[in-house]
Amino acid sequence: MTVIAIDKELCTGCQECTKVCPAYAIEGEPGQPQTINTDRCVMCGQCVQKCKAYLSVWEHGKEAYEAKKRERGLPQSVREPLFAAYNVCHLNELKDALADPEKYTVVQAAPAVRVGIAEDFGMELGTLAPGKLAAALRRLGFDKVYDANFAADLTIMEEGTELVQRVKDGGVLPMFTSCCPAWVTFMERNYPEISDHLSSCKSPQQMGGAVFKSYGAHLDDVDGSRVYSVAVMPCTCKEFECNRVEMRDSGWKDVDVAITTRELAYLLKEKGIDFNSLPEEEFDMPLGDYTGAGAIFGVTGGVMEAAIRTGYELITGEAIPDVKVEAVRGTEGFRTANVKVGDLTLKVGIVTGLKNVIPVIEDMKAGRLDLHFIEVMTCPEGCVSGGGQPKLLMDTLVPEAYGKRRAGLFAHDEALPLRKSHDNPAIKKIYEEFLEKPNGNIAHHLLHTKYCGD
Amino acid sequence: MRNEMGSFVAADNTKCTGCKACEMACFAVHNQGNHVGNTVGTVELPITARLYVTRAEELCMPVQCRHCDNSPCLNSCTAGAIRREEEKIIIDEDKCIGCKNCMMACPFGAIELVPVYRAGKEVLLPGSTEVRKTASKCDLCVKRGIPACVNACPNQALSLVTPEAELADKRIQAALALALTNQA
Numbered sequence: 249m250t251v252i253a254i255d256k257e258l259c260t261g262c263q264e265c266t267k268v269c270p271a272y273a274i275e276g277e278p279g280q281p282q283t284i285n286t287d288r289c290v291m292c293g294q295c296v297q298k299c300k301a302y303l304s305v306w307e308h309g310k311e312a313y314e315a316k317k318r319e320r321g322l323p324q325s326v327r328e329p330l331f332a333a334y335n336v337c338h339l340n341e342l343k344d345a346l347a348d349p350e351k352y353t354v355v356q357a358a359p360a361v362r363v364g365i366a367e368d369f370g371m372e373l374g375t376l377a378p379g380k381l382a383a384a385l386r387r388l389g390f391d392k393v394y395d396a397n398f399a400a401d402l403t404i405m406e407e408g409t410e411l412v413q414r415v416k417d418g419g420v421l422p423m424f425t426s427c428c429p430a431w432v433t434f435m436e437r438n439y440p441e442i443s444d445h446l447s448s449c450k451s452p453q454q455m456g457g458a459v460f461k462s463y464g465a466h467l468d469d470v471d472g473s474r475v476y477s478v479a480v481m482p483c484t485c486k487e488f489e490c491n492r493v494e495m496r497d498s499g500w501k502d503v504d505v506a507i508t509t510r511e512l513a514y515l516l517k518e519k520g521i522d523f524n525s526l527p528e529e530e531f532d533m534p535l536g537d538y539t540g541a542g543a544i545f546g547v548t549g550g551v552m553e554a555a556i557r558t559g560y561e562l563i564t565g566e567a568i569p570d571v572k573v574e575a576v577r578g579t580e581g582f583r584t585a586n587v588k589v590g591d592l593t594l595k596v597g598i599v600t601g602l603k604n605v606i607p608v609i610e611d612m613k614a615g616r617l618d619l620h621f622i623e624v625m626t627c628p629e630g631c632v633s634g635g636g637q638p639k640l641l642m643d644t645l646v647p648e649a650y651g652k653r654r655a656g657l658f659a660h661d662e663a664l665p666l667r668k669s670h671d672n673p674a675i676k677k678i679y680e681e682f683l684e685k686p687n688g689n690i691a692h693h694l695l696h697t698k699y700c701g702d
Numbered sequence: 703m704r705n706e707m708g709s710f711v712a713a714d715n716t717k718c719t720g721c722k723a724c725e726m727a728c729f730a731v732h733n734q735g736n737h738v739g740n741t742v743g744t745v746e747l748p749i750t751a752r753l754y755v756t757r758a759e760e761l762c763m764p765v766q767c768r769h770c771d772n773s774p775c776l777n778s779c780t781a782g783a784i785r786r787e788e789e790k791i792i793i794d795e796d797k798c799i800g801c802k803n804c805m806m807a808c809p810f811g812a813i814e815l816v817p818v819y820r821a822g823k824e825v826l827l828p829g830s831t832e833v834r835k836t837a838s839k840c841d842l843c844v845k846r847g848i849p850a851c852v853n854a855c856p857n858q859a860l861s862l863v864t865p866e867a868e869l870a871d872k873r874i875q876a877a878l879a880l881a882l883t884n885q886a
Contacts, residue, residue, distance in 0.1 A: 260755075260762075262721035264856060279720070279762070300722040305748040327746040368743030513743045638741035641730040642854050643723065645740055 250336050251291040251488050252635075255316070256281040257308075258301050258332035265295035265333055270602035270626060271434060281332075288437070290430040290602065291335075292626045293484030293508075293635015298643075299333035325518040335484040335636065338505050339515055342478060345504070346389050351476040354464065355385050356396040356456045360482035360546030360631040361509045363656035367638040368513035369523040373645065374652025376660055379528025382536070384512075385480075386529060387521050392460075392468065395531045396479065397538030399456030400545040400554070402678070403427065404669035406695050407449045407551075408558040409686035411621055415563075415592070420444045422597070422612065422619040425551050427451045429489035430626035432699055434602055439609055448696040452545065453479045453486055454495050456535075457502030458694040463682045464535050472498060479506040482546070482634030485626075494697040508636025534674035540571075540661030541669045547654045548600035548630035549576040549583075552623040556587055556594070557668045564590035571667045579629050579650075582608060584619065595619045602626040629654060707865040708769035708789040711753070711840065711849050717859035718755075720762040725751035727854030731843060737822040747824075750816045752840045753851055764851070764860070767791065767812040767840040775804035775813060775839075783837070790844055795836040804837050813839045 254265075254274070259281035266274045266282070273289035276282035284295075305313050316330050317323075321337035345351050365384075366375035385393045407425070414423055426432055426447040435446060450458070457477045465472040479486060483506075489495065490503035507515075516523055530536070541557050544550035553573045560568040575585035576596060581604035587594045597619045599605045605624050611617040627633045632653035640649055661667060669675060683691045728751040730738055738745055753766035769791045776784040776791060783797035784804060793804075795818060805813045817833045818825040825834045842862075843849040852860045 260720045260722065260757075262719035264719060264721045264723075279757075279760070300726045302722065302726070302749055306750070328742050329745055329749050367739070367741045370737060370739040370744050373740055510743055638743050640741055641738070641745070642727045642740075642850070643856065644727070644853050649740065 249488070249491060250286075251484060252284060252289055252293060252296065252333070252335050254282050254284055254295070255332045255334065258303055258330070260301045260332070262301065264300070265298050268294045268298045270294065290433045290626065291485040291488050291635075292430040292602065293335055294627065295333040296331070296335055296484060296635050297637070297639050299331040301332040302329040303331075323514050323518045326514055335487075335508065337511055337514075338487060338507060339511055341505050342507060342515070345476040345478070348476075350474065352392075352465075352468070352470045352474045353390045353476045353478065354392045354394055354460045355390045355478040355480065356394050356399060356453070356460070357381055357385065357480040357512075358396045358453070358482055358546065358631060359400065359543050359550075359657060360634060360637065360653065361480050361512070362660070363546065363632060363653040364482055364509045364637045365513060366523060367649075368510065371524065372652070373649045374654075374656040376656040377523075378660065379530070380523055380526045382531045383526040383529040384516055384521055384523055387526070388515065388519060390478070392464070392532045392535070394456065394460060394464065394535040395538055396452050396456055396481075397542035397545070398531075398535050398672070398674060399452035399459070400542035401539055401669035401672045401675050402455050402459070402695070403449055403452045403545075404541055404551075404554045404558050405675060405679070405686045406455070406691060407447050408555050408562055408669075410447055410449060411555065412559060412562045413687065415594075415620055422617065422622050423447050425623045426699065427545070427551055428625050429483070429485040431602060431605070431624045433485070433488070434605075434626070436699060442609065442613070443699060445612075446699055448698065450495070450695055450697050451489065453481065453506065454489065454502055454697075455695045457490070457495070458498045459678070460535065461498035461500055461502060462694060463678060466682075467534070472500060475500075477501075477503050479503050480509065480512050481506050482509050482631045482637045484508060484635040486636075494699070497694050497697075509634075510636060510638055513638070534677055537672055537674035538664075539669055539672045540664040540667035542672075543660045543664065544657055546631040546657050548579060548625050549598045549623065550630065550657070552576045552596055552598055552621070554669060555621070556589075556596070558670050559594070560589050561668070561670060563592060568668075579654075594621065597622040599624045600630055601628050632657065706789055708771055708791070709842065709862055709864045710768045711766050711842070711852060711860055712863045713763040713765075714859045714861075715761045715763040717857045718763040718855075719857055719859075720755055720757065721856065722755050723854045723856055724753055724764050724851035724860060725749070725755055727850040728752050728840075731846060731850040733819070735821065736819045746822055747819050750814070750838065752814075752838055754811070754814075765810055765812060766851075767808075768810060769840075769842065774807040774809070778803040778807035787844070790842050791839075792841055792844065793837050793839060795838070798836040800835040800837070802837070808839075813837050
């Protein structure tokens, strides 16, 4: 399947995209149209964010503009400029599903979407809008507006437990996070020999999908076969992830389609939904309930911070003295911290920007790395800077945009009544009623996988 | 009387990669009144930039207005729509009749005739379904300080040239070089 492409008719061969591609996947001569080497491309979409080579209606004509929109699967109502580097749009499949009365449509949106989507409606950079996001998804006609933040809390329960077990039982360390599908793909292709270092946890998107079609379907009294599961993501690689053969543990495809933040904006505009004037609404319970720990998954260091908040309590039996784990915040490409957890000093590392993981892996293989747990995110500052987020017209706005999107998620975390995943009442409920215990049999079947499989 | 010359944006073709970041920035800052915000998703009108990334054989670079001191565009304008303002040549889009005299007079191809948009909508000619057009060119981001294109270039290929300063610099370099030969 094609996820990311470069349009030969528009590419000027400036090669600015090659400077941001973390996988050295863009090939071609300067001044000539570039091509993507799909064996290397990790589908992160940073080239899509970077590309400024637009189709000029004056130069190429209105016909060419309309033809390209059709070719890329974009709605007719789209009026924004089209660029050489793009991701293939899957809105048509989603629209068919929403129009099909036989389908029970369920949606989840990632943390970073709520600090991105309003930008495409002219709001300030990094505007935090979870209430309007929930309302917007409901106006589109979804039967249930659940949330990837709930699934992020669930991921912490599973991944935190897995880490504690590895540390206590002398398992393979350091353990790497597995939430970022571009990172997972990169590791599978380039470093399959270290795959046992990867957490067996699925990403929040895929945990959410597996739960919606099993437990969620049961709660809503519908057959799992009728559930059509949609993910709105800041990420272009999530569409690839949901099509992986491993991601069918509910008995069906766990997530049927993943669209980007930008594509959600297209759909809302096509339906005439004015995002800014929507009321603040809640996500549907229980699978839309979330804590601050789930919300910060969208920033670099956020998964680590959320895991420490829960891991601390798992190991010591006591609540962490300060939920704000300053030591793991920041935006440097690789940073480490020692966190005191009872008698244990937990040594953690955070990688953001996929290129920065290569020296870390090389150090690990050479025995020079002494860490327990490493978070890896492909995009420059985590998912807030994802390839599917609203695209900035000027790169001079990048520091402000990423900074404000990060600040928005941290502010969201601080304002939420619960800030630790294990305190989420919906998380307690799903373990009581369905999953039994973290890393238990049912959880293992639905929420974990083996990457780099045969 | 001081000999003041108009500043202009100039490109260095050895640095320009042809990425069009300058065109996008130019469009963005000149269309805030058309609801263009920070992101591509806020754009609902065709991109029109006031500088033109141009390919010629092996090289590429943007071409834009030189704010000529003898300004052939101003001299050719029959509608009084072009004026000199602090050494900048500015087009008044409300007065422009779209006659294209300035386009023809400009030796750099730096002026284009474009449809007029206000508040994101095409402006029509009175009593007509035809879209009103205007001559359009670089205004050196008159209200913004450093031109947006100069700021946006990822390769520092664009600079705001101030001819007096440029000349003073060159003369100092020449004097220093000459002093060395005199010593020898």
